[in-house]
Amino acid sequence: MPRNRTAWCYSFLVTLLIKLSIISSFSHKLPTPPPLPILPLPSYSQLKWQQREIIMFLHFGVNTFTDREWGTGHENPAVFNPSGLNTKQWAKVAAEAGISLMILTAKHHDGFCLWPSKYTDHSVINSPWKSGNGDVVQEFVDAATLQGIDVGIYLSPWDRHEPRYGHDVAYNEYYLAQLQELLNKYKNVREIWFDGAKDPKSQNVSYYFSDWFSMVKELQSSINIFSDAGPDVRWVGDETGSADYTCWSTINRTSLSIGAPNISQYLSTGDPRGTDWLPAECDVSIRPGWFWHKSESPKRLSELLDIYYNSVGRNCVLLLNVPPNTTGLVSDDDAHRLKEFRIAINTIFNKNLAEDFYIKVSSQRSAEFGPEKLLDKDHLWSYWAPSADDGEKDHWIEIWTNDGGLRFNVIRVQEAIGLGQRIQRHEIYVDGKLMIQGTTVGYKRLHRLDVDVVQARLVRIKITKARGLPLISSIGLHFDPYWHSKFTAN
Numbered sequence: 001m002p003r004n005r006t007a008w009c010y011s012f013l014v015t016l017l018i019k020l021s022i023i024s025s026f027s028h029k030l031p032t033p034p035p036l037p038i039l040p041l042p043s044y045s046q047l048k049w050q051q052r053e054i055i056m057f058l059h060f061g062v063n064t065f066t067d068r069e070w071g072t073g074h075e076n077p078a079v080f081n082p083s084g085l086n087t088k089q090w091a092k093v094a095a096e097a098g099i100s101l102m103i104l105t106a107k108h109h110d111g112f113c114l115w116p117s118k119y120t121d122h123s124v125i126n127s128p129w130k131s132g133n134g135d136v137v138q139e140f141v142d143a144a145t146l147q148g149i150d151v152g153i154y155l156s157p158w159d160r161h162e163p164r165y166g167h168d169v170a171y172n173e174y175y176l177a178q179l180q181e182l183l184n185k186y187k188n189v190r191e192i193w194f195d196g197a198k199d200p201k202s203q204n205v206s207y208y209f210s211d212w213f214s215m216v217k218e219l220q221s222s223i224n225i226f227s228d229a230g231p232d233v234r235w236v237g238d239e240t241g242s243a244d245y246t247c248w249s250t251i252n253r254t255s256l257s258i259g260a261p262n263i264s265q266y267l268s269t270g271d272p273r274g275t276d277w278l279p280a281e282c283d284v285s286i287r288p289g290w291f292w293h294k295s296e297s298p299k300r301l302s303e304l305l306d307i308y309y310n311s312v313g314r315n316c317v318l319l320l321n322v323p324p325n326t327t328g329l330v331s332d333d334d335a336h337r338l339k340e341f342r343i344a345i346n347t348i349f350n351k352n353l354a355e356d357f358y359i360k361v362s363s364q365r366s367a368e369f370g371p372e373k374l375l376d377k378d379h380l381w382s383y384w385a386p387s388a389d390d391g392e393k394d395h396w397i398e399i400w401t402n403d404g405g406l407r408f409n410v411i412r413v414q415e416a417i418g419l420g421q422r423i424q425r426h427e428i429y430v431d432g433k434l435m436i437q438g439t440t441v442g443y444k445r446l447h448r449l450d451v452d453v454v455q456a457r458l459v460r461i462k463i464t465k466a467r468g469l470p471l472i473s474s475i476g477l478h479f480d481p482y483w484h485s486k487f488t489a490n
Helices: 002-027 044-052 062-066 087-096 136-146 168-185 209-219 264-269 301-311 332-349 371-375
Strands: 054-058 101-107 150-155 189-193 224-227 233-235 280-285 317-321 358-361 395-400 406-408 410-415 423-430 433-438 445-448 454-456 458-466 472-478
Touching: 044 189, 044 224, 044 317, 087 101, 087 136, 087 332, 101 136, 101 189, 136 150, 136 168, 150 168, 168 189, 168 209, 209 224, 280 301, 301 317, 301 332, 332 472, 358 371, 371 472, 395 472, 406 472, 410 423, 410 458, 433 445
Parallel strands: 054 101, 054 317, 101 150, 150 189, 189 224, 224 233, 233 280, 280 317
Antiparallel strands: 358 395, 395 458, 406 454, 410 445, 410 472, 423 433, 423 458
16 A cells, blocks of 8 residues: 555656746746837948948049049040059058048049059059059059058949940940959958949940949949949939938939939938838038048038938938049148047937936837837837737837936937838927927938937837837937037027
8 A cells, every 4th residue: 555655756756846837938928029120221331331330431532633623534644643552551540530431433434444454544543653554543452451441442334435435335344344354353341333434425325333333233242232222222313412301211213214313302201102222322522522622621520420320310321522632642731620420420429418317218029129129229129019909100219317317408319220210200299298290210310409408307218100110229318519509600
């Protein structure tokens, strides 16, 4: 009998442990999966490009020495003779300005090549610089790489020197040959820049863009191709460094044609119904001209900050041109202004005042998508997601304090664009007063208020219209000491 009782007790304990194990496994809650994406989505290289925020253009060539913006194609290569060309200085200036990508005009409309192309004599080969043995592109790539900066190339479709220009097949063969030459010789190019510039007298000339783009991707598959129509990055539609107040990263490429008139507004706003992810790049020069001219000076810091808010702060990347001078250096004035620009951006945005206060949200999808995600350092894959069935018409985020200690003049909102761009309209209230009626957000939206400083107890960000659930990766309150309200500025 004792033996049977022992066996029974053993069996009971085993059964009880099994049941407890089953109950424990059911009580352990597995993570809630993310919501479904809203198509279209960015590629890996597009996401990396978006995070750069500011990139640099360098216009340099025979125009630098002839004091022109557009060369004729008849310049003697002997005019190209920088006495102290130092691409390491270019890269150092870029690094100090927080730039992670530099794009060089390997060839502008005048057709002069900054590398020793075997397909033309109109290049550094016939210049006195380094007795015709120099290669600006190679020195540029080497210097950028030493600073940990990525490189890009602009190869002008319009070539005013080449006699084959205007003869479609012959010229496109020539252009493709130079494209292959560049991308085979210089590795790890991250962006290549195309525009639709044409000789006004040869408007019927055809550029074989599809062939060119296919060749680019074949030779360097991770490269981003920029043009009016992408396929990876689109032009914003003007050269002021400013996007539209509404700016979607989505657009319909079938509605775009490189060099086509009357598409500037569509390029600037994008399209909420767009089937292609094609974010906008805002190009502008730090000086009035694109090439260096002795008579010109760099823009004021206040102008550069306005450009930053209207480009990076409107879901775009800013492409800022900084032209080297006739010595072959970035001018001291330009280098100083760029450094000031970076210091100002860091001063404004390195401190997120919202981190010191309380965050409340309308709802949350689960513990994995709570309000703490709004204040971490991952602005792509860590985000707040509201509940899909919270019964709320609008979704909202509140930043609040009991003592009126919120002191700011810039509000930042960022979407988790890895799952698509969603927000169509949003409003921002400060102590119950409507301050902002906004539209798109995208990767980054910056609202600079029309007051020098706000002191408040409560800020509410309300999403009033979105494509699916809004996914907010980051919010911020910042103080811009450089800002002077339009109501108080002299």
